[in-house]
């Protein structure tokens with residue numbers, strides 16, 4: 001099986017005629033967009049503009065995809081890097097046309113009536129009315145320019161400061177009986193170490209190193225959140241949370257229903273943490289530094305061919321189409337499999353909408369986690385395949401729905417692996433997935449509580465380091481309950497998580513919980529009524545970029561604003577917790 005992907009069908013090379021011609025075409029399309037945006041006034045002119053927008057997006061994604069995929073497996077490729085920068089620059093020149101479009105849309109009093117005569121525009125009703133809604137929160141043109149420029153010396157600079165201070169920070173821990181001075185990023189990784197002394201020493205080193213930079217980073221956080229509050233108020237939102245929900249296409253009722261079910265389920269997670277704590281020999285709950293401690297032993301290895309077979313066979317139990325999409329990717333050079341020098345780490349899937357293909361990057365070494373990752377990324381590929389029949393403009397789904405198909409596929413493979421596992425193997429599989437779920441449910445909940453409180457207090461005054469530490473540990477106590485030892489929490493979590501420092505993306509936490517629980521909820525639905533589920537699943541994925549979350553879910557008769565749906569998702573994790581406890585008693 002081919003283990004290095006081929007990008008030939010996207011472009012033969014950077015020097016090829018087709019590549020050079022498409023760069024020129026893209027430049028012309030951007031100019032055309034800008035010209036057309038000047039004369040937006042009626043249905044025909046909007047139709048023409050949207051059609052040009054569609055062509056521009058498609059071509060941009062193809063060109064950028066080629067450059068970024070080339071770069072991903074060869075980070076020393078200068079042409080790929082240069083091309084990415086060049087394309088970003090071309091793309092940024094279309095910002096002006098976007099602003100004109102928004103302003104045009106905001107002035108249409110009855111949008112539905114306006115697009116009624118055009119079937120072409122009706123297909124884009126959702127994304128256009130979404131832009132219209134965002135436009136209503138826009139400031140005047142001059143104010144928008146000022147805000148954008150000030151953010152460069154404001155929130156973006158504060159964000160850079162946080163990145164610089166945390167990435168260059170070093171700490172001193174004890175390893176093999178000797179004190180060693182190491183970068184914090186390396187020290188944090190020792191949380192996964194097999195030795196309890198190393199984990200504890202790394203945790204102590206981390207916390208004491210943060211004391212040196214806490215004042216400066218508290219100032220960053222206060223400034224960024226202050227800017228967000230000012231802007232969200234000026235834009236007419238009641239809160240940064242309202243602004244975030246609107247951008248996520250998610251209703252407040254959905255968030256509330258999900259949070260209610262999460263709160264109800266916390267005691268289950270505490271039971272798991274207490275069991276893990278017992279296994280590690282602690283008495284008053286798990287210390288923070290043992291949250292990621294390895295449990296059990298799993299030595300089975302899968303060659304890539306075995307991994308592929310395991311994934312395809314189990315996908316086939318779900319549907320032939322899913323298995324065939326995966327097989328097609330494996331057999332046609334769409335997957336870059338093994339780690340090698342110059343290739344980036346991690347894994348991802350990238351869709352090539354224009355040619356109806358996708359590419360998956362892995363760093364496959366053969367453990368079970370790698371097989372699950374293969375299934376996860378192919379899930380993204382399946383999502384791309386289903387959504388491909390839609391226009392590229394209707395193919396951009398919001399963050400909460402982004403992990404639906406991937407986690408669903410991961411669950412299929414994990415459940416299959418559990419069925420054939422020995423007891424020791426089962427303990428490791430369950431522990432790994434519960435460790436993840438605890439992060440996505442308990443920890444995310446603590447981050448949501450922290451950020452809510454942070455905005456509330458920041459609206460009144462800038463917070464001191466002590467105040468930040470206190471609201472962080474209070475949030476951890478609420479979320480982790482007696483599952484964690486309250487004497488060893490992590491007061492500086494606010495300082496290290498990058499998500500708090502993006503001014504344009506607030507509450508970058510609950511979408512993770514939504515992603516996991518929505519996929520689990522779908523899996524529960526599948527187990528409940530497989531035949532019905534299979535007829536609707538593709539339709540749901542295909543529609544994920546052109547409706548609100550509530551409407552996407554209605555396709556499968558799912559009411560995400562009702563707490564019962566979320567309860568069913570959490571019940572699946574609860575079952576895993578019970579099995580883990582039973583196997584480790």
Ligand SMILES: [Zn+2]
Nearest residue numbers: 376380403406
């Ligand atoms: Zn993913």
